[in-house]
Amino acid sequence: MNATFLESGLDQIRRSPADEGRIELIVRRPARDEREVVQEATLDCAKGLIGDNWANGSAHPDTQLTLMNARVALLVAEQADRRQPRRRPALRRSRLKRT
Numbered sequence: 738m739n740a741t742f743l744e745s746g747l748d749q750i751r752r753s754p755a756d757e758g759r760i761e762l763i764v765r766r767p768a769r770d771e772r773e774v775v776q777e778a779t780l781d782c783a784k785g786l787i788g789d790n791w792a793n794g795s796a797h798p799d800t801q802l803t804l805m806n807a808r809v810a811l812l813v814a815e816q817a818d819r820r821q822p823r824r825r826p827a828l829r830r831s832r833l834k835r836t
Contacts, residue, residue: 746812765789
């Protein structure tokens with residue numbers, strides 16, 4: 738991957754909707770160096786993403802949740818099956834609940 742490759746995807750990324758979107762993938766970290774893809778998740782204002790180890794680490798409210806443009810993730814991953822942890826099924830739409 739090089740700058741030319743990344744620049745080739747900029748037009749597609751710039752066409753992303755500015756005022757709405759959908760969650761394509763939810764990945765939480767139940768333990769250090771572990772990733773888990775989930776269909777649904779609950780975001781708690783005090784505990785973060787339920788089942789994620791955020792509250793066991795720095796627990797800084799500004800780092801509670803990371804969002805990434807799906808088009809950027811796909812470009813960087815170069816293929817959809819690399820956007821998620823290994824041995825997981827194909828991408829699926831997910832829901833995030835806030836409590």
